[in-house]
Amino acid sequence: MEEATGGRGGEGVEEEGEKLLRGEEVKSDDNNVDVGNLEIQLEPETGRTSSRKGKRTFGIVAVAVGALVLIGVLGSLSVRSASASVDERVASLCGSNPDDLPALLVRPEHYEINLTIAEPTSAEVVGGFGGKMRLRARASEASARCLALHAVNMTLNDVMVRRESGGTIVSCTAGVCSGGVSLVYTSSAVVFLPGSGVFDGLGDEVILLETSYQASFGERSGLYKAQLSSKPREAVTVTQLETKGARQVFPSVDEPGSKATFRITIDVPSELVALSNMDVAEARVADGRQSKTFETTPVMSPYLLALAIGEFHSLDSEMNDGTLVKVWSTTEQDLETLEVALDASVKALEFYTSWTDQKMRDFKKFDLVAVPGRGGAMENWGLLLFDERRFLVNVTDGFYERLECYDVTCHEIAHQWMGNLVTAASWDDISFNEGFATFMEYKCLSSLGIGPFGSSLLFEVALTPLSGKLGVHFPGARSQALAYDVGEKAHPLVGDHFDKISYSKGAAVVSMIEAIAESLSPGSFQSGIRSCLREKAYSTTTYRDMLACAFQLHDPAILALADYWVFEDSYPVISKPEGGVIARYLDRDWVPPTAFMLPLRSWDQEKNIVNTDMVLVSSSFTPLPENVASNLEGTILNYGGRGYFRVVHNLSDYREMLRAAAKDGGPETIVTLARMVDDLIHLVDDGLVDGSVLLRFSGELESLRECNSSNAELCFGVVLPVLRELRLWEMFCNSSKATSVDIAKTLFLSNSSADGIFLELVNEHLAALGRSDFAFCNDESEKCDVGLDRKAEWLEKSVGKTVCDLL
Secondary structure (H helix, E strand, C coil): CCCCCCCCCCHHHHHHHHHHHCCCCCEECCCEEEECCEEEEECCCCCCEEEEECCCCCCCCCCCCCHHHHHHHHHHCCHHHHHHHHHHHHHHHHCCCCCCHHHHHEEEEEEEEEEECCCCCECCCCCCEEEEEEEEEEECHHHHCCEEEECCCEEEEEEEEEECCCCEEEEEECCEECCCCEEEECCCEEEEECCCCCCCCCCCCEEEEEEEEEECCECCCEEEEEECCCCCCEEEEEEECCCCCHHHCCCECCCCCCCEEEEEEEEEECCCEEEECCCEEEEEEECCEEEEEECCCCCECHHHCCEEEECEEEEEEECCCCCEEEEEEECCCCHHHHHHHHHHHHHHHHHHHHHHCCCCCCCCEEEEEEECCCCCEECCCCEEEEEHHHHCCCCCCCHHHHHHHHHHHHHHHHCCCECCCEEECCHHHHHHHHHHHHHHHHHHHHHCCCCCCCCHHHHHHCECCCCCECCCCCCCHHHHHHHHCCHHHCCCCCCCCCCHHHHHHHHHHHHHHHHHHHHHCCCHHHHHHHHHHHHHCCCEECHHHHHHHHCCCCCHHHHHHHCHHHHCCCCCEEECCCCEEECCCCCCCCCCCCCEEEEEEEEECCCCEEEEEEEEECCCEEECCHHHHCCHHHEEECCCCCCCCEEECCHHHHHHHHHHHHHHCCHHHHHHHHHHHHHHHHHHHCCCCCHHHHHHHHHHHHHHCCCCHHHHHHHHHHHHHHHHHHHHHHHHHCCCCCHHHHHHHHHHHCCCCCCHHHHHHHHHHHHHHCCHHHCCCCCCCCCCCHHHHHHHHHHHHCCCCCHHHHC
16 A cells, blocks of 8 residues: 655756746746746735646745745745745644645535546656546635645646535636635645635535646556556556545545545546446547546545556456456456456455445445556555556466465455445544454455465464565564564554554454453454444544444543553563563563553463453553462463463473464464464564573474374464574574474475375475575565564674574
């Protein structure tokens, strides 16, 4: 998923400003000052300023009271500084910074958008595209001061603002407006600065804004051209509006919380496929062009509006309820490469419809499109766009290539409910969208019946050959989040971050809440989510509120104790040898700003019972509960591995859990051991546990005697992560003992009872274990474990009884 670039600036603007500062020519006429290619128009009657583009689109516009003041300002400031002064002046006049203004001043209800794209299949972007828009919105009390819409890289031509009840408020032509209104472009918005009393009385009144405009194609954001893999001069035209790309395509209130309905019409060559969120309502063809009007969308956020235009072909199938599902690729790709994607799409839509108990009644179709060179995927409602490298599967591809297609499809389709139907209230709560979708993708994967992993938890701990655990964006939710959520990279879940915290920690905390909810009242978590989706449909929420809703948390005191997991970074560590909770990982002197509740599930092996305790952590060290501490030697902490914290266990604990997992083979037992091992590996890396513990535990793995399809979860969730870690040690130390290879041969190569898919997975892993480029992170690696850079540093600094000595 790609974040749109903000601003309208460029190096050329600064060059024009430097010309002025050097005393070079500044052209002018009676009513215009032309600074290079930047025009600032003085209105003849008022002396106010309005701005418009010249030969190119620039993001910096200077505003002053009159021409002399203007030239004085530009004579002493760079053009970039002048841009800041525009934003500051608008903020002063309108009461807020320009990026926040639109949402404060206007509440959109319905957009009608008409786009004309001359040559969607040419990679050439010069000339941009033309647009017309009609917006129905409700003004706020603050609108008496200003009106504003987000707009970047576009010029408004004719503008008309009027009351729905009748009467024109303001009209503008070529940047000149009536009533003393000034049309000003800031770095992120177009702002109408009113003349005396022009906007008075608009509070809570419905207004209609109509405009024609010219906009520029973006670079992988907004409306952009994706070049074909084999024909770089040809392209398809698609959208990427998350996070702030809608403002590059049409004037809007470009915030996730500003939901509205949309009806879009596009004018493109008649021979092309043209797709949008909804079905086609009306189509006309004339003179080699087609005009397609799509049905009105449900209420949704602007960033979910989508287009895909080009030479595409498709496969299709129907869901049980008759909804049509189509998967598309460019015609340069073989149709058979879409077969896995079609299977994944239909099955995932069926799964989520059943799991949420909520049908997408607004949609009679879903289109899923493979786009060349995207580098990500986007969950637009009804028109999902994917990187073709993830979405297309060749007949010769292995299991993990197929799995990647299923996984990314599960993730993006999860968003149709968690992100689209119910949406993050602001970008600061993107962890709701991404965290819940990442959490749900594993449930979806386990429902599809692919591979040897029988439950969603096992998908989270199974290892891929090259670097990390399974997962669409950032592999292995809990493992990856804990590896990332330390040091400078750590930050709270709340915030405008599209990273491992939003995706993986967001999912891991949801998983922890689910485990506690289910231990207290089986079935309560799913029923809570279903209730939340019905209650909040077509509206917005926050990550915290969705957790509270799903967990049925209404007591403010309990909510406050749960807030630690949302509003604080990092995580605690439980030290079994010390008998307590260390409040913050790798920082034992840190004291939590407020008390928080740590959910702890523990397995008493002697009594074979699982206890659930809520531990109140209020200082840098908190003793374990008495019922746990009284039999600590025979107790496994964080049973099920769902807690978002690490645990220091004893070597005997790892041995006992290995025996229990080999004997029992149940998902919860295996996942517990897998996450104990994951903790152990990272605790060794961070110097909190001696490396000999891991090496001695690895010797126990040979007691399994043989890995086969019947115990695949244990082998892929536990054995392979240990082999991978040892292989890194061996390559760093240039060890000739080849411990991991010996273990692998013992466990995998002697088996005779493995089925085809198991052998396929084993062979991929064994091949990866032998790769020389497998050792540590590098800039060219597409799949790079975030923990490996820390591992390399630790190995290099290791002294005394080093890892190399151990080997």
